Amino acid sequence: MMAKMLTEGAGPHDAKSEDGPTVQIQMGENLRRLRQVYGMSQRELARLAGMTNGAISMIEQNRVSPSVASLKKILAAFGLSLAEFFSNDFKPDTRAFYRAADMTRIADGPLVLRQVGAGLNHRKLQVLHETYAPGGDTGPTMLSHEGEESGVVVRGNIEVTVGGQCQVLGPGDGYYFNSRLPHRFRNTGTEVCEIVSACTPATF
Amino acid sequence: MMAKMLTEGAGPHDAKSEDGPTVQIQMGENLRRLRQVYGMSQRELARLAGMTNGAISMIEQNRVSPSVASLKKILAAFGLSLAEFFSNDFKPDTRAFYRAADMTRIADGPLVLRQVGAGLNHRKLQVLHETYAPGGDTGPTMLSHEGEESGVVVRGNIEVTVGGQCQVLGPGDGYYFNSRLPHRFRNTGTEVCEIVSACTPATF
DNA sequence: CGATAGTGTTTAATATATCAATCGGGCGGG
DNA sequence: CCCGCCCGATTGATATATTAAACACTATCG
Incomplete structure (x- = not known):
């Protein structure tokens, strides 16, 4: 229910967000590109991460906000740490x-x-x-x-x-x-x- | 049910974790120290982050793994980005x-x-x-x-x-x-x- | 053409995170 | 001492994330 759009920064009390209002989390697209560059299918990645393909699909579509634990498992499949992932500003280094x-x-x-x-x-x-x-x-x-x-x-x-x-x-x-x-x-x-x-x- | 301890790296297929086996996520302690150094109560932080004190409590005890969206809201109250938080290897700079x-x-x-x-x-x-x-x-x-x-x-x-x-x-x-x-x-x-x-x- | 194996997506069920409210404890002031 | 106030922790209800299994589609092969 409550078909809201998975945004942030516009919570009940709006925690003084210094980035613009209602900034969406766009990890999904970056994770998808990352997976595709690695030539993996959602099922392959899911197996490596110890998750299911459905969850990967939902995350890549930004339909859910994964837990930190899940995100870490996914990134581990790429040999990336949370720090490396986020230090790239959600844009993993795809330039080769x-x-x-x-x-x-x-x-x-x-x-x-x-x-x-x-x-x-x-x-x-x-x-x-x-x-x-x-x-x-x-x-x-x-x-x-x-x-x-x-x-x-x-x-x-x-x-x-x-x-x-x-x-x-x-x-x-x-x-x-x-x-x-x-x-x-x-x-x-x-x-x-x-x-x-x-x-x-x-x-x- | 399934009273397991919120670990990771030992999933069904064990995604080739290069850190040791069953590494726990210890964000909670760091988040607590961070909040205390800022002189906030759980309720204050919760209000700034647009969450409830209960959730903060659970997170600080590592009883749950927060979603990335929630973690970002919490860090926003400290003026920290996810990148800054994780680039400090889960140990925010408290030295003054x-x-x-x-x-x-x-x-x-x-x-x-x-x-x-x-x-x-x-x-x-x-x-x-x-x-x-x-x-x-x-x-x-x-x-x-x-x-x-x-x-x-x-x-x-x-x-x-x-x-x-x-x-x-x-x-x-x-x-x-x-x-x-x-x-x-x-x-x-x-x-x-x-x-x-x-x-x-x-x-x- | 039908079968098979691959993809990403979707659904209902289950596990988990978060909320709203309560609980027990510490602390200062009548 | 008891009261009010604040703290962090806890509980049951609710929202959300994840699972397991199906679905629809594409391509390949016989």
């Missing part, structure tokens, strides 16, 4: 590609440092150097593991597939994504490709 | 005083910069210079307003009361607190007291 032009330079002049991924917040990365011969490939099955991954193409071109998105990156381009996103690297060109990459062990 | 000895120096040598408040995260402060004559006082009623406040005592001594805590600070000592905490400054000594202080407008 950063072109050479829109990397932020944190140093210039004789030494140029370009930072991949606008806001490197709590990230501690381990740097690697990879070389892909023509046809080189990380394998036909998508990789998916704990941690985060980032890198820059130094020479040649490489086809990178992350969470359904696929792009060919060239020299100067970079990438950043959560390693749980199913990903794959393929050198589809005719010359060697070098990448300076970095990844995190699951140690945080 | 920083003695001269345990301030972190972020520069030394000819120029010495000492940082008040260990982690100045999202803080943008506006600096002031205050002078308290002997007996000088911000008034008998506690101040409480939007924003954050920080400062350093330059000369003399001053009695600072914040969120129930009261201390006399001397030269080199500092303070940092959320301005919503009821606070008051009193020069109880016999000499002039100077403070370099800073505060934020409510513009973020």
Whole structure:
């Protein structure tokens, strides 16, 4: 009953909401995008979270406001903490590609440092150097593991597939994504490709 | 029924929880401390949040897991966002005083910069210079307003009361607190007291 | 075409959170 | 001492979230 619209900030006493009046909670859409980027169905996610697909459906439609416990279980399936989820302002980091032009330079002049991924917040990365011969490939099955991954193409071109998105990156381009996103690297060109990459062990 | 203990991570399928098994959600204690530091009763907080004291009581005892909407309403009464709350790892910043000895120096040598408040995260402060004559006082009623406040005592001594805590600070000592905490400054000594202080407008 | 397996959504039943009201306790003042 | 007032905790009723099972739809396969 009381077919109200799951809003907040306009309670009986209106707790001096400093955000606008009757701001809706829009977690649902973000959770849905998050799930879709991870290539999961509602049932898969439900199984991982120890819940039912129906609940996932209702939450994604903003028809209910999940309990903190439920939300935490859902986020655990993505390897996200509540802090990480909310610190992204309900907009989980779905951006994976950063072109050479829109990397932020944190140093210039004789030494140029370009930072991949606008806001490197709590990230501690381990740097690697990879070389892909023509046809080189990380394998036909998508990789998916704990941690985060980032890198820059130094020479040649490489086809990178992350969470359904696929792009060919060239020299100067970079990438950043959560390693749980199913990903794959393929050198589809005719010359060697070098990448300076970095990844995190699951140690945080 | 089913008198289980409000745990998580040990669901039917145990969603690969990387924190230990059956980790309890301990928001309740932190919310209680937060409320007490603000000098509120459960009923006061309930009124601000548009809820009932009973619900607050249950939440603080971890007898229920509040919905995200409810938690957001509660945090709004403290001027906290979900992101801020969770980014503090469920341990809201209750530390208010920083003695001269345990301030972190972020520069030394000819120029010495000492940082008040260990982690100045999202803080943008506006600096002031205050002078308290002997007996000088911000008034008998506690101040409480939007924003954050920080400062350093330059000369003399001053009695600072914040969120129930009261201390006399001397030269080199500092303070940092959320301005919503009821606070008051009193020069109880016999000499002039100077403070370099800073505060934020409510513009973020 | 019919069967099967996949998707997201919906429904009734159940578990849980929240409300409204009460309870017992502490504290200060007649 | 008792009274009023406030506190936090508790109880039963009500609203909400979640479950379990169905539904409707799409695509694939035989």
